[in-house]
Amino acid sequence: MSVQSVVENLKGKFSASVLEVAEFRGETTVVVKKEDVVAICTYLKKEEGFNFLSDLCGVDYLGKSPRFMVVYHLYNIKTHERLRLKVPVEEKSPQVDTVSGVWATANWHERECWDLMGISFNNHPDLRRILMPEDWQGHPLRKDYPLQGPGREPYQGRLS
Amino acid sequence: MATTETMTINMGPQHPSTHGVLRLVLELDGEVVVKAVPHIGFLHRGIEKLSEYRTYHQVLPLTDRLDYLAPMHNNLAYVLAVEKLLGITDLIPERAQVVRVMLAELTRIKSHLVWLACHALDIGAMTVFIYCFRERERIMDIYEKVSGARMTSNYFRVGGLSADLPDGLEKEIRTFAEEMPRHIDTYEGLLTGNKIWQKRIQGVGVISAEDAIDLGVSGPSLRGCGVNWDLRRDNPYSGYENYDFEVSVQEGGDTWARYLVRLKEMRESCKIVRQALDRLQPGPILADAPKICLPPKKDVVNTIEGLIHHFKIISEGFKPEAGEIYQSVENPKGEVGFYIVSDGSAKPYRMKIRPASFINLQALPKMCEGSLIADVVAVIGTLDIVLGEIDR
Numbered sequence: 063m064s065v066q067s068v069v070e071n072l073k074g075k076f077s078a079s080v081l082e083v084a085e086f087r088g089e090t091t092v093v094v095k096k097e098d099v100v101a102i103c104t105y106l107k108k109e110e111g112f113n114f115l116s117d118l119c120g121v122d123y124l125g126k127s128p129r130f131m132v133v134y135h136l137y138n139i140k141t142h143e144r145l146r147l148k149v150p151v152e153e154k155s156p157q158v159d160t161v162s163g164v165w166a167t168a169n170w171h172e173r174e175c176w177d178l179m180g181i182s183f184n185n186h187p188d189l190r191r192i193l194m195p196e197d198w199q200g201h202p203l204r205k206d207y208p209l210q211g212p213g214r215e216p217y218q219g220r221l222s
Numbered sequence: 223m224a225t226t227e228t229m230t231i232n233m234g235p236q237h238p239s240t241h242g243v244l245r246l247v248l249e250l251d252g253e254v255v256v257k258a259v260p261h262i263g264f265l266h267r268g269i270e271k272l273s274e275y276r277t278y279h280q281v282l283p284l285t286d287r288l289d290y291l292a293p294m295h296n297n298l299a300y301v302l303a304v305e306k307l308l309g310i311t312d313l314i315p316e317r318a319q320v321v322r323v324m325l326a327e328l329t330r331i332k333s334h335l336v337w338l339a340c341h342a343l344d345i346g347a348m349t350v351f352i353y354c355f356r357e358r359e360r361i362m363d364i365y366e367k368v369s370g371a372r373m374t375s376n377y378f379r380v381g382g383l384s385a386d387l388p389d390g391l392e393k394e395i396r397t398f399a400e401e402m403p404r405h406i407d408t409y410e411g412l413l414t415g416n417k418i419w420q421k422r423i424q425g426v427g428v429i430s431a432e433d434a435i436d437l438g439v440s441g442p443s444l445r446g447c448g449v450n451w452d453l454r455r456d457n458p459y460s461g462y463e464n465y466d467f468e469v470s471v472q473e474g475g476d477t478w479a480r481y482l483v484r485l486k487e488m489r490e491s492c493k494i495v496r497q498a499l500d501r502l503q504p505g506p507i508l509a510d511a512p513k514i515c516l517p518p519k520k521d522v523v524n525t526i527e528g529l530i531h532h533f534k535i536i537s538e539g540f541k542p543e544a545g546e547i548y549q550s551v552e553n554p555k556g557e558v559g560f561y562i563v564s565d566g567s568a569k570p571y572r573m574k575i576r577p578a579s580f581i582n583l584q585a586l587p588k589m590c591e592g593s594l595i596a597d598v599v600a601v602i603g604t605l606d607i608v609l610g611e612i613d614r
Contacts, residue, residue: 086545086546086547089546091546114438116557117559117574117576119561121572122572133574135561139435166433166436166584178270191263192262193262193613209275
């Protein structure tokens with residue numbers, strides 16, 4: 063069973079939520095609606111065997127709408143296939159339902175995503191900052207967060 | 223009647239057996255751990271943010287500083303990711319690929335030596351520590367000869383290698399790869415049959431295969447649960463499909479199983495290093511992609527094209543087409559991956575690192591809750607974490 067057939071099955075089952083399918087350098091990316099992300103992840107894990115969540119992160123496309131994407135990297139330990147799932151998130155309400163009930167590993171990934179990107183996860187069991195100090199203001203990986211930190215003179219030297 | 227209550231104590235961030243700056247808040251009932259909560263982030267340097275402000279070539283030295291016990295693996299994961307993004311994976315010359323594999327496997331031995339040394343020391347076996355560091359020093363010497371640095375190698379380049387191997391080094395590496403299995407026999411002689419060692423780690427830090435997969439645990443820690451999965455064999459990169467090696471798997475899911483897995487991995491790595499030396503043929507070390515790879519110094523000073531390319535790559539960098547890729551390698555700790563989003567400019571738009579230690583550490587509460595406080599030390603050791611990679 064190839065990733066293509068997984069995508070076809072996904073389209074058949076969740077026809078209303080699959081927004082886009084892209085192929086780049088042999089990797090498949092599926093963009094889905096955020097309302098159905100937990101249902102789709104549960105389906106991919108239970109029915110299609112994507113039992114391993116390699117990675118989860120947020121990307122800030124500042125100036126575009128929707129502004130954020132939450133990216134899930136799924137892996138199937140049996141067939142060694144990868145699938146990338148992306149969920150668009152609006153700037154107005156940067157919230158997605160947690161998938162930590164599907165893969166327990168998502169717990170820390172989502173905490174990191176909240177900490178650094180400012181996307182919060184509904185029903186998350188323990189949504190605290192993880193890398194930055196507890197009392198930190200702002201989310202450093204957002205594109206409108208200056209490299210030097212807020213309220214400081216920009217770096218005068220050469221960066222690149 | 224006497225009443226009992228639990229007590230909360232703090233372990234780390236300054237604690238010799240937390241392997242860096244890991245802080246654990248332990249809730250104890252007598253000597254039994256009721257709850258363990260890891261606190262991390264003390265070493266956060268914002269490498270993902272910094273990389274968004276640097277050209278692709280300039281990001282490379284930052285990756286050394288992730289898992290500083292296995293810098294070449296981070297370099298490898300990063301250069302493979304950028305090569306995939308550029309679509310030049312097939313252009314990498316054979317010699318560069320073989321040298322990459324050889325050094326990656328030496329790095330695996332080096333990283334596992336530190337793991338064994340510190341793990342044994344934490345549990346009380348001092349001698350092994352000294353022996354492991356003796357052998358590690360020889361790999362450090364090899365590192366120094368190829369890259370000029372002992373820790374932060376920064377040796378691989380997008381498109382190949384920064385320099386060819388120095389003369390005579392192949393012989394030194396071969397001698398090392400042939401002697402190393404005997405040294406591993408020594409460590410096994412000190413530990414494997416040792417009743418104290420066995421009693422100390424058998425049945426400690428048990429985790430089932432289902433739980434480990436659910437928690438995203440990868441690498442030797444997962445193979446110690448009987449899961450037969452190794453990226454080198456299952457999603458081969460850098461020509462790993464051409465090497466004959468066994469993936470070491472153990473049932474049990476305890477510290478003992480993970481100990482056996484890593485020891486066998488060191489032996490297999492010696493095998494791969496020897497095979498790589500046999501395959502090593504003279505040839506180019508950089509891909510034929512002048513707009514991407516820095517030209518050799520003699521071309522820069524002797525030819526006008528070389529000078530222009532050097533100037534353009536240094537001042538502007540190269541611009542991969544817009545897109546996104548994920549590439550991972552089998553680091554000594556587990557799956558280390560780079561997710562790079564390109565917007566068509568000379569700098570990564572977003573670079574996410576999948577750190578193996580960060581995710582493996584998440585399994586720590588599961589592995590030590592309900593066990594004795596002294597076993598927490600064994601569990602930290604067996605997870606083989608590096609805080610540089612956890613905190614990034």
